Amino acid sequence: MKAAFDGSRRGLARALSHIENNQMGSIEPPSNYIPPDKNEWQVLGVTGAPGVGKSCLVDKIIQHWIEQGHKVAILAVDPTSPVTGGALLGDRLRMSNSDGEESVYFRSIATRKHGGSVPGVVAKMLELLIFCGWTKCIVETVGAGQGEIRVAAIADRILLVEAPGRGDGVQAEKAGLIELADLIVVNKSDLDGAQRTADEIRQALQVGATSPPQILLASAATGEGIEEMCVSIDQMVEREGSSRAKLLERVKAVHEQALLDSPQLENILEIVASGTSAEMALQALDKQSQQNTQKE
Amino acid sequence: MAAPLRVVVAKPGLDGHDRGAKIVARALRDAGHEVIYTGLRRTPEQIVRIVMDEDAQLLGLSSLSGAHAHLFPIICQLLVEAEMGDVVVFGGGIIPTNDRPALYEAGVRAVFGPGTTSTEIVEFIETVTEKTNSGESIGCGAKTDWHWGQ
Ligand code: B12
Ligand SMILES: Nc1nc2c(ncn2[C@@H]2O[C@H](COP(=O)(O)OP(=O)(O)O)[C@@H](O)[C@H]2O)c(=O)[nH]1
Numbered sequence: 001m002k003a004a005f006d007g008s009r010r011g012l013a014r015a016l017s018h019i020e021n022n023q024m025g026s027i028e029p030p031s032n033y034i035p036p037d038k039n040e041w042q043v044l045g046v047t048g049a050p051g052v053g054k055s056c057l058v059d060k061i062i063q064h065w066i067e068q069g070h071k072v073a074i075l076a077v078d079p080t081s082p083v084t085g086g087a088l089l090g091d092r093l094r095m096s097n098s099d100g101e102e103s104v105y106f107r108s109i110a111t112r113k114h115g116g117s118v119p120g121v122v123a124k125m126l127e128l129l130i131f132c133g134w135t136k137c138i139v140e141t142v143g144a145g146q147g148e149i150r151v152a153a154i155a156d157r158i159l160l161v162e163a164p165g166r167g168d169g170v171q172a173e174k175a176g177l178i179e180l181a182d183l184i185v186v187n188k189s190d191l192d193g194a195q196r197t198a199d200e201i202r203q204a205l206q207v208g209a210t211s212p213p214q215i216l217l218a219s220a221a222t223g224e225g226i227e228e229m230c231v232s233i234d235q236m237v238e239r240e241g242s243s244r245a246k247l248l249e250r251v252k253a254v255h256e257q258a259l260l261d262s263p264q265l266e267n268i269l270e271i272v273a274s275g276t277s278a279e280m281a282l283q284a285l286d287k288q289s290q291q292n293t294q295k296e
Numbered sequence: 297m298a299a300p301l302r303v304v305v306a307k308p309g310l311d312g313h314d315r316g317a318k319i320v321a322r323a324l325r326d327a328g329h330e331v332i333y334t335g336l337r338r339t340p341e342q343i344v345r346i347v348m349d350e351d352a353q354l355l356g357l358s359s360l361s362g363a364h365a366h367l368f369p370i371i372c373q374l375l376v377e378a379e380m381g382d383v384v385v386f387g388g389g390i391i392p393t394n395d396r397p398a399l400y401e402a403g404v405r406a407v408f409g410p411g412t413t414s415t416e417i418v419e420f421i422e423t424v425t426e427k428t429n430s431g432e433s434i435g436c437g438a439k440t441d442w443h444w445g446q
């Protein structure tokens with residue numbers, strides 16, 4: 001941890017692994033730590049279905065921010081196979097521009113046993129990165145329907161990426177994420193149907209109650225609209241009503257993490273398997289954790 | 297349960313053959329490991345940086361263009377210089393038998409040619425894990441004569 005605070009990349013990488021493996025307690029900032037300006041935000045969540053071009057766009061955002069003098073850290077989340085426990089982490093593939101840059105730290109993360117799209121440990125990893133002086137952090141999440149919304153728990157701002165020609169209407173609408181996005185980018189504007197996709201999203205948003213976010217067309221392939229996207233990201237304001245939803249997700253994420261990390265988890269599953277309701281089993285867990293707090 | 301192994305699979309140099317690397321990456325994933333694939337055309341410096349940032353314990357290099365004799369030893373050397381001599385380096389592709397001793401000498405612990413089965417690669421990884429767990433150093437910077445298929 002000390003090595004990480006002293007600016008060692010290897011120290012940072014090691015400390016992040018400790019967090020990932022649940023071998024790290026709470027993190028205190030270093031004594032010389034200067035918290036970032038209250039008006040600046042740090043964490044951008046980038047989400048959307050697989051293949052829409054999130055990684056390609058992230059590569060552009062990184063370039064934009066390092067030109068501004070930021071130190072940019074990226075946490076790219078990909079799913080773990082529930083069967084084998086293995087994972088293929090391929091987001092780096094699209095980041096050839098950033099490999100080797102001193103002011104870019106890129107880390108691939110597998111979801112491991114965490115069901116949602118953003119593992120709970122990511123919040124702690126972000127905390128450490130910010131303490132270590134990374135001024136902008138990007139979290140790219142797996143595009144997986146319902147679980148998607150969990151990104152709101154850890155991001156200050158959310159960029160939702162869509163793309164044309166996916167044939168099944170607007171995915172994010174189903175996930176409820178469209179309500180939370182602070183900016184929506186329809187990528188692959190070089191392909192047919194991008195405008196139509198944008199129109200569909202606009203229509204979907206009109207039905208919703210909150211004020212709609214900006215919708216932009218862009219192409220990571222041709223560079224069209226990328227500059228506008230970067231400018232919009234820097235000027236992005238949090239959507240009305242979304243901060244409560246973010247807080248709610250934050251609380252839910254901590255709660256879920258506590259359950260997944262509980263040494264009682266296996267017991268609970270056994271109790272449920274033997275026919276007791278899940279509700280009863282969880283009550284037993286709550287009692288236990290109350291006793292533990294009293295002991296402390 | 298122990299944390300999964302983190303393995304970087306990399307394509308150094310200008311070589312554009314990526315079928316083998318992708319097959320190996322998938323085989324390692326199916327064996328329960330976390331595999332980070334770098335994509336094509338990475339420099340030795342970039343690869344070392346990736347291994348560092350990803351905190352990987354193993355590095356698999358794939359080369360079919362003939363540049364292995366030059367690139368693999370440089371990567372091992374850069375790893376050692378970056379204090380990552382504990383990383384286990386292995387490789388595969390079109391690598392003539394005559395070229396292999398020099399690679400082993402440089403710290404590469406296994407070389408797999410065309411037709412290698414996933415089973416064999418997974419067996420190698422298991423052997424690495426056993427050796428590492430029993431305290432034997434077989435990283436690219438370790439002073440050992442051991443290599444796979446001896
Ligand atoms: C398919 C192929 C291509 C395809 C590649 C498609 C692609 N995206 O991969 C195309 C047509 C693009 C191509 C192009 C060229 N090719 Co070509 N190609 C082949 C060919 C026929 C098969 C390679 C292949 O995909 N095999 C299937 C995979 C699964 O096997 P593999 O890669 O060997 O991987 C296995 C093992 O080696 C090992 N392994 C490989 N990597 C790793 C990594 C790790 C960590 C581990 C553990 C194991 C491992 O495990 C794998 C599974 O068993 C080979 C000949 C051959 N028989 O190998 C020539 C060959 C590799 N090509 C060759 C050449 C010369 C070229 C070109 C220069 C031709 C030209 N003049 O334009 C170009 C260069 C392209 C470039 N930019 O690099 C030569 C290389 C000669 C040399 N090394 O001295 C070969 C050997 C043909 C020959 N006999 O001359 N090629
Ligand atoms: N035509 C076109 N293809 C793109 C564009 N952006 C990304 N792609 C391609 O879309 C695929 C998925 O991109 P990727 O960034 O990995 O998507 P992700 O899964 O959302 O991270 C890749 O094959 C890219 O080359 C774009 O603007 N136009």
Ligand SMILES: [Mg+2]
Pocket residue numbers: 054055090091140
């Ligand atoms: Mg991606």
